[in-house]
Amino acid sequence: MKQFGSSVISAFSQHPNSVGESYFQHLGTACTFAGKMLMASGACFVHAVFPFLCVKTGSKVISELHDSMLTNRHSQSD
Numbered sequence: 001m002k003q004f005g006s007s008v009i010s011a012f013s014q015h016p017n018s019v020g021e022s023y024f025q026h027l028g029t030a031c032t033f034a035g036k037m038l039m040a041s042g043a044c045f046v047h048a049v050f051p052f053l054c055v056k057t058g059s060k061v062i063s064e065l066h067d068s069m070l071t072n073r074h075s076q077s078d
Helices: 002-018 023-049 058-077
Strands: none
Touching: 002 023, 023 058
C-alpha cells in the first residue's frame, strides 16, 4: 500500500518538479495559461464570424504564451 501512495504522489509531482515548480505553482501557471488560451479561443470564434475583428489576437496570445514558457524554463535552469 505504501508503494501505491508514493507512486500516486510521484504522478502528481514528477512533471512540476521537472520544470522547477511545486504542484501548486504548476497548478497556478497551468490555470493561467488555460485562461489565456480560453480567451484567445473566444477571440478566434469572434474572428471566424466577423473576420475584421480580433485579426491578430489568437496568434498574439500564442506567441506571448510561448515566450513566457521559454523564459520561465530558462530562468529556472540557470
